[in-house]
Amino acid sequence: xxxxxGVPARYGGFETAIxxxxxxxxxxxxEVTVYCRGAEGEPPEHLGMKLVxxxxxxxxALETLSHTCLSVFHLLFSRRRHxxxxxxxxxxxVFLPVLRLRRLPTAVxxxxxxWKRAKWGGTGRRYYRTAEALSVRWADALIADARGxxxxxxxxxxxxxxxxVYGAPLLTDRRTERIADLDLNDRGYHLVVxxxxxxxxxxxxxxxxRASDATLPLVVxxxxxxxxxxxxxxxxxxxxxxxxxxxxxxxxxxxxxxxxANAASYLHGHSVGGTNPSLLRAIGAAAxxxxxxxxxxxxxxxxxxxxxxxxxxxxxxxVETEGDVAGxxxxxxxxxxxxxxxxxxxxxxxxxxxxxxxxADGQSRRGEASGKRR
Numbered sequence: 152x153x154x155x156x157g158v159p160a161r162y163g164g165f166e167t168a169i170x171x172x173x174x175x176x177x178x179x180x181x182e183v184t185v186y187c188r189g190a191e192g193e194p195p196e197h198l199g200m201k202l203v204x205x206x207x208x209x210x211x212a213l214e215t216l217s218h219t220c221l222s223v224f225h226l227l228f229s230r231r232r233h234x235x236x237x238x239x240x241x242x243x244x245v246f247l248p249v250l251r252l253r254r255l256p257t258a259v260x261x262x263x264x265x266w267k268r269a270k271w272g273g274t275g276r277r278y279y280r281t282a283e284a285l286s287v288r289w290a291d292a293l294i295a296d297a298r299g300x301x302x303x304x305x306x307x308x309x310x311x312x313x314x315x316v317y318g319a320p321l322l323t324d325r326r327t328e329r330i331a332d333l334d335l336n337d338r339g340y341h342l343v344v345x346x347x348x349x350x351x352x353x354x355x356x357x358x359x360x361r362a363s364d365a366t367l368p369l370v371v372x373x374x375x376x377x378x379x380x381x382x383x384x385x386x387x388x389x390x391x392x393x394x395x396x397x398x399x400x401x402x403x404x405x406x407x408x409x410x411x412a413n414a415a416s417y418l419h420g421h422s423v424g425g426t427n428p429s430l431l432r433a434i435g436a437a438a439x440x441x442x443x444x445x446x447x448x449x450x451x452x453x454x455x456x457x458x459x460x461x462x463x464x465x466x467x468x469x470v471e472t473e474g475d476v477a478g479x480x481x482x483x484x485x486x487x488x489x490x491x492x493x494x495x496x497x498x499x500x501x502x503x504x505x506x507x508x509x510x511a512d513g514q515s516r517r518g519e520a521s522g523k524r525r
Contacts, residue, residue, distance in 0.1 A: 152169050164427060170198065187205070241262060243282075256511060262300075288521065308520050318497075343372065353385055355462045361388060370410065372410065456482075
């Protein structure tokens with residue numbers, strides 16, 4: 152598994168997927184190698200997975216590609232023979248011909264619509280659009296984690312994908328005592344957990360909350376590399392409002408789980424990616440969700456959830472939730488009961504292993520689509 156920051160999972164959806172799927176593959180007796188960004192001397196194993204640590208250029212436009220380049224060539228000359236490679240992020244499709252030199256069947260997990268992210272300028276967006284086409288042309292299989300992403304590749308390229316969604320962790324122990332570490336009370340706050348990037352709409356959430364008559368505090372967990380200007384905007388929007396608490400990153404997973412499980416609402420502003428692990432974690436914790444109004448989020452939440460598009464919508468939704476927190480929690484528990492049976496890491500792992508076997512046996516979709524947009 153390559154193309155991400157690797158494990159332990161501390162950053163985003165891909166890392167979470169690798170940790171959850173890879174550990175289960177290892178538990179079932181498979182040998183799993185994960186390429187990680189970091190210095191040699193880091194732990195050689197994690198949850199049964201073998202780790203290879205390689206450096207990366209510390210520059211936004213080059214970090215992913217530089218690390219994947221090193222990973223691919225390390226894999227090319229490795230003495231260890233692998234049956235299948237899972238490459239995460241369509242941006243890494245440029246390296247697929249190198250993996251073919253090793254005669255290694257390769258599946259690309261294409262992620263969301265990365266070219267829509269505001270952090271990329273014109274060159275970056277053109278590159279990502281090209282990389283999508285190269286994935287379609289060169290990958291033996293394409294993996295989508297949401298129906299909306301699968302539909303996009305069908306409509307844009309006429310390409311088939313393997314729909315393998317993420318899992319929703321079921322959090323039954325709310326660990327309410329842990330939120331006292333942040334001087335918070337059970338169902339006594341609204342929560343945001345997100346990287347500070349424009350397409351995650353943290354700024355709109357903070358502005359909308361500030362304009363509201365909400366009485367419960369807003370706790371904002373997150374930060375982002377390469378996003379100083381956007382972070383400053385968020386800090387300025389929150390400045391002077393004692394109800395808004397910017398707490399930065401929370402790396403204590405037990406505390407983060409407790410924050411989800413005890414929130415009056417979880418505001419989810421992600422609008423570009425596919426199925427989002429943070430949203431599924433909130434659902435698995437029975438947190439009432441207020442989500443950005445887009446198909447990926449609606450696919451997970453279903454009908455009856457609260458959605459927003461503007462800061463005004465945020466203001467309305469948080470006040471409505473405070474007016475009936477018990478009702479919001481009851482709806483969240485209904486959503487959890489539906490979702491945890493659909494979004495299962497065990498089932499996702501089954502899907503990855505079934506795909507790996509088919510690829511190792513010679514199945515490939517290469518040649519099915521040209522990579523040209525319709």
